[in-house]
Amino acid sequence: MxxxxxxxxxxxxxxxxxxxxxxxxxxxxxxxxxxxxxxxxxxxxxxxxxxxxxxxxxxxxxxxxxxxxxxxxxxxxxxxxxxxxxxxxxxxxxxxxxxxxxxxxxxxxxxxxxxxxxxxxxxxxxxxxxxxxxxxxxxxxxxxxxxxxxxxxxxxxxxxxxxxxxxxxxxxxxxxxxxxxxxxxxxxxxxxxxxxxxxxxxxxxxxxxxxxxxxxxxxxxxxxxxxxxxxxxxxxTGTGNCHVYVHADADLDVAERILINSKTRRPSVCNAAESLLVDAAIADTALPRLLGALAAAGVTVHTEPTEEQLRAEFLSLDIAVTVVDGVDAAVAHVNEYGTGHTEAIVTRDLAAAQRFTDRVDAAAVMVNAATSFTDGEQFGFGAEIGISTQKLHARGPxxxxxxxxxxxxxxxxxxxxxx
Amino acid sequence: MxxxxxxxxxxxxxxxxxxxxxxxxxxxxxxxxxxxxxxxxxxxxxxxxxxxxxxxxxxxxxxxxxxxxxxxxxxxxxxxxxxxxxxxxxxxxxxxxxxxxxxxxxxxxxxxxxxxxxxxxxxxxxxxxxxxxxxxxxxxxxxxxxxxxxxxxxxxxxxxxxxxxxxxxxxxxxxxxxxxxxxxxxxxxxxxxxxxxxxxxxxxxxxxxxxxxxxxxxxxxxxxxxxxxxxxxxxxTGTGNCHVYVHADADLDVAERILINSKTRRPSVCNAAESLLVDAAIADTALPRLLGALAAAGVTVHTEPTEEQLRAEFLSLDIAVTVVDGVDAAVAHVNEYGTGHTEAIVTRDLAAAQRFTDRVDAAAVMVNAATSFTDGEQFGFGAEIGISTQKLHARGPxxxxxxxxxxxxxxxxxxxxxx
The missing domain is CATH 3.40.605.10 (Aldehyde Dehydrogenase; Chain A, domain 1)
Structure with missing residues (x-):
């Protein structure tokens, strides 16, 4: 030696x-x-x-x-x-x-x-x-x-x-x-x-x-x-590849507000959105509007995302965009590519909201609210030591x-x- | 190759x-x-x-x-x-x-x-x-x-x-x-x-x-x-080096019953007692009686246990015996040698019982009850998948x-x- x-x-x-x-x-x-x-x-x-x-x-x-x-x-x-x-x-x-x-x-x-x-x-x-x-x-x-x-x-x-x-x-x-x-x-x-x-x-x-x-x-x-x-x-703790899914029956004003807030409020934190899912049924109208709003907010939009981009936690002003065919396809996409942190659906349809919250496998699921709310202080815990993305012992803030x-x-x- | x-x-x-x-x-x-x-x-x-x-x-x-x-x-x-x-x-x-x-x-x-x-x-x-x-x-x-x-x-x-x-x-x-x-x-x-x-x-x-x-x-x-x-x-799950501590103010009838049951009911299971701690204050009277009862029940008594025996989960009709000087010494011994499964105190003294249950670091702490009760069915869970000895997620049955x-x-x- x-x-x-x-x-x-x-x-x-x-x-x-x-x-x-x-x-x-x-x-x-x-x-x-x-x-x-x-x-x-x-x-x-x-x-x-x-x-x-x-x-x-x-x-x-x-x-x-x-x-x-x-x-x-x-x-x-x-x-x-x-x-x-x-x-x-x-x-x-x-x-x-x-x-x-x-x-x-x-x-x-x-x-x-x-x-x-x-x-x-x-x-x-x-x-x-x-x-x-x-x-x-x-x-x-x-x-x-x-x-x-x-x-x-x-x-x-x-x-x-x-x-x-x-x-x-x-x-x-x-x-x-x-x-x-x-x-x-x-x-x-x-x-x-x-x-x-x-x-x-x-x-x-x-x-x-x-x-x-x-x-x-x-x-x-x-x-x-x-x-x-x-x-x-x-x-x-804290790896978040979070999605915002805009359902066919979404209020597009609400969708735009939630999407922009989830993506741009603080792009470097784990509860920021990294992916937008738009329902095929409304893609023709919703996509131009939402992509326009993202561009206006300075976000780089990846409309033909690679597998790598779909799995990425950008932590920057980037977003992957995918058109999905209905709630079940959105759930399948989220469960395949998400990190189990926070997933959001925007919809006025109760059954769709219920199906999404029941089937998405994540620490937090939001209905008509920004992904950025997954946070110990926001949840009323007073403070947090981190956000768990595992299922054992603690999940979420x-x-x-x-x-x-x-x-x-x-x-x-x-x-x-x-x- | x-x-x-x-x-x-x-x-x-x-x-x-x-x-x-x-x-x-x-x-x-x-x-x-x-x-x-x-x-x-x-x-x-x-x-x-x-x-x-x-x-x-x-x-x-x-x-x-x-x-x-x-x-x-x-x-x-x-x-x-x-x-x-x-x-x-x-x-x-x-x-x-x-x-x-x-x-x-x-x-x-x-x-x-x-x-x-x-x-x-x-x-x-x-x-x-x-x-x-x-x-x-x-x-x-x-x-x-x-x-x-x-x-x-x-x-x-x-x-x-x-x-x-x-x-x-x-x-x-x-x-x-x-x-x-x-x-x-x-x-x-x-x-x-x-x-x-x-x-x-x-x-x-x-x-x-x-x-x-x-x-x-x-x-x-x-x-x-x-x-x-x-x-x-x-x-x-399931490694149990469990102790029965007979406090100075123990009812010796109760102590003998709990000790024999904890040791001999099913020696091969994790909630069986492997160690007896007797308080120095009553060692003169308690020790002969308890050792006699153990011997009569066919238990091999290790009265001068080695470090290895103190750490052993015998899973057999063996028991290590140690004389300890008061509740704090009993707690220190249990926290040093136990596996965090089940620990029991036998006493009529409320303060001693409280001090023992507060300070012992284990999944279950028994006061005047046999260690063998740590079990999902006994606790009323209906059934159990195992007994956790870790602190994260689940502890005990x-x-x-x-x-x-x-x-x-x-x-x-x-x-x-x-x-």
Whole structure:
């Protein structure tokens, strides 16, 4: 073995041990956190908000380092904007923590319960998941949002952010940990993993028995890699190839409004529409009008989409257009090409709407509403940790309740089982 | 490349394609199944029960082939008993299907719903998971039980049973498929994968996009392999290193009864106790009595257990015994060595019971009741597909509701999103 490889292997083992040690500390902290009252958790969230405001200058200084590095590396203006903090954004981060403090605590909720014929009193209660690992590419505010939601739901969190935001994230997590200690809570409720090496992602998602769930937030590539390599349970989030289907009996004013909003409001987010389906029965009138409106809104229309374009999440001002023959053809198209995120039908026909909502296999199905409504805040969850596109555990926007598990508690007075 | 390897690779590719083709047919069938009414599904379950009874002779003949092969291979009597069918067991299999027909249908249940300030009417509804893959080593009745539960919950199922039960399983699945066709339902709602090659398990659990969830039912080795190699979401089931903790304030009559029942009722099942914790405060009196009772019941007592024995799921008349110093030490021991299945405390002290149930991290926590109660039928679910020991999606006994996902359905009248 060459000397260089030996060093690499040693470094890898060290990084693995670092991640595992952080996970073990998080596990211990999560056990303390699991039994805290709502009042104590809410106080900690307000203390964290105060701390973020108090540390604004050092957080902004750290962010300036990240921005300088990013500029030197030739990062695009759009990416720089995602990375940048300013006093208003720091205020927003603190306000987000206070908002989570105001949400109902999911822990302890009794979901089901009964007394069995033998007198056993059974109840199923919400409990925290334990240790949650979050892998993200996004903006530094995700660091604090994720902390707020996991703390409120009684979970410890291991954060693996982007290396581009390393200084900002470190400043934010240091601030949060100090605030926890100030409240006599374990700092290890939140920890930032090194983003210097890609392998810390792998170590995190393979820490079986130490991490209860890994949530990747980011592009399709990240999510694919996490799902492929993970040994801990994962929740897939946020790939959205969403369709707007304009049914034969659609109000075209409504169709145009919903289509343009779904496509252009924020083309870079997962609930944006990527595909338009127009019913053959109205194609002659509807198509020119809708394509004209798209063009006027600056959208590039792909009227003879390739298979690849039909499967694409453009995340840009592009749209694939297909003429389909009736509701069942629309459903078949959506179930073939969609990613199970959000699908919309525009129609005045009740039977068509019912058939579409019954048969489309997606986290959210909209009738006469824009795809952009699939969002934790819009749904009234107060905040979201991501949008799940898998069917297990959570589907659609994930708020506090989606960050919980359950436990059966059974009270008896000496019951034993006969057979 | 050698000729032999080329053949193997070709065979592997063929097996993979066989599994994928079955999964694609199951997917198509599941889409039809998802919208069927409860009445149609229940009728199909009764028809399947009738068909099993009608085909009893050929099912028993197929089972005789399996038994003959197993005997020739020198299989133990215990294993032969698990494999064996007889007229009574066939009656039991049919009765199980009728019992599932009598259970409430989980599909369509509205879990949450509200009208948003903008007038959008939101509801979250239970829907089937889609295609469920089940890998099992168990008895042939699992084949039919799994079909019954998945059909009732609107799912198609891919079954990968044990090669030892191949003939029995084939006869049973042929019978079920015929019954479905007789009811004008797609036969592909249920399919049996070849058990001739281990790789069909791998192909099943790696069929991403084709299989929605894989549930391994079997020993720790199978579950470990499935979790390691799976690319589709999985639910871990049934490894139980369960403890009975006898607290300082326990009624020793109750403690003895619960301990003996938890250990000896059926030592081979996952909810059997494998470890006894006795509080140091009463060790002098409790230990001789409990150890005496265990010995009298034929249990081998390991009073100085090794680390390995503390982690063992004996599944035999063995028990590890540890003296612990108070509730917190008991909780720490259980959380360190348990598998998160079922943990029991025996006590008359309310605070101790509360502290134990709050802090133990397991699917089920019993107060003054035997560990053996963790079971879908005992909990009143009617039947179970397994007992989940993971925290994601389902924890504890899994009945019909645990075989479902959810879908958000949003009705609007032209709403678009402003920001």
């Amino acid at each position: 060459h000397r260089r490889e030996q060093v690499d292997l040693r470094e890898q083992a060290d990084l693995r041990e670092q991640v595992h040690a952080a996970a073990r500390r998080a596990r211990a902290a999560s056990r303390e956190l699991a039994t805290l009252s709502t009042a104590v958790k809410d106080r900690a969230l307000h203390a964290a908000a105060d701390a973020v405001l108090g540390a604004a200058a050092s957080i902004l200084a750290a962010n300036a380092e990240d921005l300088e590095r990013a500029r030197a590396a030739g990062t695009s203006e759009a990416m720089l904007d995602r990375l940048a903090l300013n006093p208003q954004r720091v205020d927003g981060i603190a306000a987000g923590l206070r908002q989570v403090a105001g949400l109902p605590d999911p822990i302890g909720e009794v979901l089901r319960g009964r007394t069995l014929p033998n007198g056993l009193r059974l109840r199923q209660q919400r409990v925290p998941l334990g240790v949650v690992g979050i892998v993200y590419e996004g903006r530094p505010n995700v660091t604090v949002d994720a902390f707020g939601l996991t703390l409120k739901s009684g979970n410890a969190v291991l954060l693996r952010g982007s290396s581009s935001a390393a200084s900002s994230n470190a400043a934010l997590v240091d601030t949060l940990r100090d605030a926890l200690v100030g409240e006599n809570l374990p700092a290890d409720v939140v920890a930032l993993l090194s983003a210097a090496d890609r392998s810390t992602v792998t170590h995190l998602i393979q820490a079986r028995g130490l991490v209860d769930v890994a949530i990747p937030r980011g592009g399709a590539g990240l999510i694919e890699a996490v799902v492929r390599d993970a040994l801990v349970p994962t929740i897939e 994930m708020g506090l309740t989606e960050l919980t598990s359950t436990k059966w508690i059974v009270w008896g007075d000496g019951q034993i089982r006969a057979v | 050698h000729r032999r390897e080329q053949v193997d690779l070709r065979e592997q590719a063929d097996l993979r394609e066989q599994v994928h083709a079955a999964a694609r047919r199951a997917r198509a069938a599941s889409r039809e199944l998802a919208t069927l009414s409860t009445a149609v599904k229940d009728r199909a379950l009764h028809a399947a029960a009738d068909a099993v009874l009608g085909a009893a002779a050929s099912i028993l003949a197929a089972n005789a082939e399996d038994l003959e092969r197993a005997r020739a291979a020198g299989t133990s009597e215990a294993m032969l008993d698990r494999l064996a069918l007889n007229p009574q067991r066939v009656d039991g299999i049919a009765a199980g299907l009728r019992q599932v027909a009598g259970l409430p249908d989980p599909i369509g249940e509205v879990l949450r719903g509200r009208t948003l300030p903008n007038g959008l009417r939101l509801r979250q509804q239970r829907v089937p998971l889609g295609v469920v893959g089940i890998v099992y080593e168990g008895r042939p009745n699992v084949t039919v039980d799994a079909f019954g539960l998945t059909l009732k919950s609107g799912n198609a199922v891919l079954l990968r049973g044990s090669s030892s039960a191949a003939s029995s399983n084939a006869a049973l699945v042929d019978t079920l498929r015929d019954a479905l066709v007789g009811e004008n339902l797609p036969a592909d709602v249920v399919a049996l994968l070849s058990a001739a090659d281990r790789s069909t398990v791998t192909h099943l659990i790696q069929a991403r996009g084709l299989v929605d969830v894989a549930i391994p039912r079997g020993g720790a080795g199978l579950i470990e392999a499935v979790v390691r190699d799976a690319l589709v979401p999985t639910i871990e 899994m009945g019909l509701t645990e075989l479902t996902s959810t879908k958000w359905i949003v009705w609007g009248d032209g709403q678009i999103r402003a920001v």
